[in-house]
Amino acid sequence: MSLKLVFVAACALVDPDGRVLLAQRPEGKPMAGLWEFPGGKVEPGERPEETLIRELREELGIRVEEPCLAPLTFASHRYETFQLFMPLWVCRRWEGTVQSLEGQQLAWVKPGRLRDYPMPAADEPLIPFLTELLGEARD
Numbered sequence: 001m002s003l004k005l006v007f008v009a010a011c012a013l014v015d016p017d018g019r020v021l022l023a024q025r026p027e028g029k030p031m032a033g034l035w036e037f038p039g040g041k042v043e044p045g046e047r048p049e050e051t052l053i054r055e056l057r058e059e060l061g062i063r064v065e066e067p068c069l070a071p072l073t074f075a076s077h078r079y080e081t082f083q084l085f086m087p088l089w090v091c092r093r094w095e096g097t098v099q100s101l102e103g104q105q106l107a108w109v110k111p112g113r114l115r116d117y118p119m120p121a122a123d124e125p126l127i128p129f130l131t132e133l134l135g136e137a138r139d
């Protein structure tokens with residue numbers, strides 16, 4: 001049986017203190033309450049970088065230029081009902097102030113604290129890539 005392939009573009013926004021932005025999935029959605037990287041599904045005809053720039057604008061109100069997106073790693077995870085393929089970019093430069101425009105809780109998290117935030121199963125293997133890049137700081 002072949003699982004539906006879902007292609008999601010996601011981004012670790014990193015602030016000047018080396019903290020990473022996580023967003024909490026809202027009530028009523030699958031995996032509600034878990035903390036994820038901002039991003040979303042790549043729509044037909046979109047390049048994943050375009051998806052990310054669009055989602056960051058819609059969800060967080062910030063403007064990101066494509067050269068400020070650095071590829072870091074990817075998640076490939078089999079959920080019960082779909083196969084997720086999710087490249088993860090890192091972005092340290094944007095214009096505007098991060099706001100929660102879709103009512104989601106946001107948290108700026110030191111890399112050594114990422115494991116304190118329950119994440120979707122696909123995201124767990126991404127954490128070591130972020131601590132390798134940013135260090136293990138906890139406060």
Ligand SMILES: Nc1nc2c([nH]c(=O)n2[C@H]2C[C@H](O)[C@@H](COP(=O)(O)OP(=O)(O)OP(=O)(O)O)O2)c(=O)[nH]1
Binds near residue numbers: 008040
């Ligand atoms: N944005 C994001 N999505 C993730 C992460 N980890 C993870 O498993 N996902 C999954 C959750 C969703 O199934 C999918 C992202 O889709 P989405 O956010 O555009 O869509 P959704 O399920 O919230 O809502 P819908 O459009 O299907 O109604 O990828 C992550 O770190 N960031």
